Amino acid sequence: MNSIPAADHISNNPDARGITIHHVTKRYSGQPAAAVDNINLTFEGGAINGLLGPNGAGKTTLILMICGLMPPDKGQIGRMKNGILQNLDKRKIGFVPQQDGLFGELTLQENLEYFGGLYCLSRKELKTNIERLSSYLQLSNHLGKKIKYFSGGMNRRANILASLLHDPEDIIFDEPTAGVDVQSRALIHRLIMDLKEAGKTILYTSHLLAEAEELCTEIYIIDHGKLILSGKPKHLLRQHGKAGLDELFLSLTGKQVRD
Amino acid sequence: MNFQRIKSTFRKERILLFRDMGGIAMLLVMPLLLILTMAIVQDAPFRDYQDIHLKMIWADEDGKPLGDSLKTMFRKSGRFDLLDSLQGRPITGDEARNLIGSGTYPIGVIVPKGSNAEMLNKTNKIINKIGKASGNPSIIPVRSDNDSAAVVLLFDPAAKATLKMAVQNSLEKMLFKVQLDLLFKKIGLDGDSTNQDVETESGQLLANQVRIESAYSGQSNGIAITSTQHNVPAWIVFALFFLIIPIAGSYIKEKGEGSRIRISMTPGSYIDIILGKVFFYTLFALFQFIFLFFVSGWVLPLAGLPAMPVGPYFWLALIASGVIAFAAISWGLMIGSYFTTYHQAMMFGSISVVLLSALGGIWIPIEVLPAWLQHLALLSPLQWSLSLFQEIFLRRNPGDDFFINMGYLITFGIICLLGASYFHRKER
Numbered sequence: 001m002n003s004i005p006a007a008d009h010i011s012n013n014p015d016a017r018g019i020t021i022h023h024v025t026k027r028y029s030g031q032p033a034a035a036v037d038n039i040n041l042t043f044e045g046g047a048i049n050g051l052l053g054p055n056g057a058g059k060t061t062l063i064l065m066i067c068g069l070m071p072p073d074k075g076q077i078g079r080m081k082n083g084i085l086q087n088l089d090k091r092k093i094g095f096v097p098q099q100d101g102l103f104g105e106l107t108l109q110e111n112l113e114y115f116g117g118l119y120c121l122s123r124k125e126l127k128t129n130i131e132r133l134s135s136y137l138q139l140s141n142h143l144g145k146k147i148k149y150f151s152g153g154m155n156r157r158a159n160i161l162a163s164l165l166h167d168p169e170d171i172i173f174d175e176p177t178a179g180v181d182v183q184s185r186a187l188i189h190r191l192i193m194d195l196k197e198a199g200k201t202i203l204y205t206s207h208l209l210a211e212a213e214e215l216c217t218e219i220y221i222i223d224h225g226k227l228i229l230s231g232k233p234k235h236l237l238r239q240h241g242k243a244g245l246d247e248l249f250l251s252l253t254g255k256q257v258r259d
Numbered sequence: 260m261n262f263q264r265i266k267s268t269f270r271k272e273r274i275l276l277f278r279d280m281g282g283i284a285m286l287l288v289m290p291l292l293l294i295l296t297m298a299i300v301q302d303a304p305f306r307d308y309q310d311i312h313l314k315m316i317w318a319d320e321d322g323k324p325l326g327d328s329l330k331t332m333f334r335k336s337g338r339f340d341l342l343d344s345l346q347g348r349p350i351t352g353d354e355a356r357n358l359i360g361s362g363t364y365p366i367g368v369i370v371p372k373g374s375n376a377e378m379l380n381k382t383n384k385i386i387n388k389i390g391k392a393s394g395n396p397s398i399i400p401v402r403s404d405n406d407s408a409a410v411v412l413l414f415d416p417a418a419k420a421t422l423k424m425a426v427q428n429s430l431e432k433m434l435f436k437v438q439l440d441l442l443f444k445k446i447g448l449d450g451d452s453t454n455q456d457v458e459t460e461s462g463q464l465l466a467n468q469v470r471i472e473s474a475y476s477g478q479s480n481g482i483a484i485t486s487t488q489h490n491v492p493a494w495i496v497f498a499l500f501f502l503i504i505p506i507a508g509s510y511i512k513e514k515g516e517g518s519r520i521r522i523s524m525t526p527g528s529y530i531d532i533i534l535g536k537v538f539f540y541t542l543f544a545l546f547q548f549i550f551l552f553f554v555s556g557w558v559l560p561l562a563g564l565p566a567m568p569v570g571p572y573f574w575l576a577l578i579a580s581g582v583i584a585f586a587a588i589s590w591g592l593m594i595g596s597y598f599t600t601y602h603q604a605m606m607f608g609s610i611s612v613v614l615l616s617a618l619g620g621i622w623i624p625i626e627v628l629p630a631w632l633q634h635l636a637l638l639s640p641l642q643w644s645l646s647l648f649q650e651i652f653l654r655r656n657p658g659d660d661f662f663i664n665m666g667y668l669i670t671f672g673i674i675c676l677l678g679a680s681y682f683h684r685k686e687r
Binding site for chain 2: 067068069089090091093095097098099100101102103104105106110113114115116117118119120162163
């Protein structure tokens, strides 16, 4: 199996790789409360940052704003450089959405060529990246198959492959292991760890808190659009005297269902 | 604008469309069937009755010169196939009535017994009147009119009023000529209908008073407008506008399947994606135009219909097709960006094209619409599109109107693209 090569172009200084959310607010029209309410934090560079929260807490809104798919009403999202917060470069962000977002009538190869073209990758770069990533994600033998014939696990791996095709520095995984089998989940975990080892900044959301506890170097819990807790998982558990992240999460957000 | 992004989108749209055989059939085969069917169905109304060969039952119960003269004239007109005998004997009036009543033949003429004598009697009455008026009161013996001896024109009850009127006019003219010849003969002018000079002279009295010609201002070559010439361009416009279905469909699918988010995540302007779609579908529209034009032009003559003349401005028709496609594609993109579900977009898209085509003269010429609808019709992009093809293929003189309609379509397309862009931003 191929490994994820370390990206030489990424700065050695983790602080310079973090994603800063500077007093960001977003309110949807017709909604009484803000979806994201004055959040102020920095996702650590070169780490796996777990963004956790119940349904409707504001995770997806925050992610869409980081991806540049939605502008904040107030505040700014970017990366600190020489003391100035600069906008994120879309070219350096990889987003693995919950929905696979690939064309079912196209083969995996055709999908990757299409999205590679939209990222303006050179033919050589595209070929190399497809070979490397499809091998890692065990999809090499399925490149010629139409997406509509893929199983759930293959779909999810193909989704990840398409999102990493342009070798992004910041990668956002939105529930990457939801609904996949144990083997695919293990592979995705390994990939996330390898990406971290390669110096990438990972933002990860999941409702599987045991998984988050195992994977994440930092966690950020938000609810009702506000940041309610952040820190290293083990440190937070010790601080709050809880045995696991599930217990801590419920103690902070309550047992009332949200949707 | 990034060429690589446009090229990637172009390629993706090509693969997606060419894998959708139902979509291809809808864009190529269905319009072709529509052109062929509508051209054949509408062929008769487009033909002048002068061009139609009608079968006619002929029953001469009188056996005198009047019947022979009328028969000769009907045959000479070249518009009627006369059947005057059954199993070697002349057809009777009752047999003619039965054959027409059963729908076997559409038209019949019965020359009843005494018709010739009745015409002679009426002619004598005219001579007496003329003589009296000119102070020469020599009286030719006449009797009262015998209406039962009038020539009978029979029609199938299902025959159209226009057909009845046309044949009745022809028969009245013929009767008038026979009577005129008889009158000339009686008053001493050589009015024998077999005399070529008199026939020509009397014929000239009726002819050449009105000269009918098509109002071509360009290179007409005297071509009359046929159902082919109306239907081929009209239904090609309809087919080009049906491009909105796959375009709006793919746009909605992108939203529904989540690939829109992935596309939006790529750096660069969304205009590149739109241009990729516009370029591909415009090229496909040109292929669609050429395919429909030439295949229908080849098949229609096989069905006995006139061929579609290419004319001197075919190259301009290609440009017009591109502009029409641009307007249709932009309309499709706006529909796709506005609606949230596939069904909404498809229903609105297809019904809007049918409505605008009905209004725009695709189904029937706008001249036959009520006055207020005719004003409304001028707002239909399909009317502007049809006008382009009419300028090229029928009037053959693309002038100011041609360029004005091109301008309308381009403006419409740009407005739709701006609308699509607005709804896209709003959606985000």
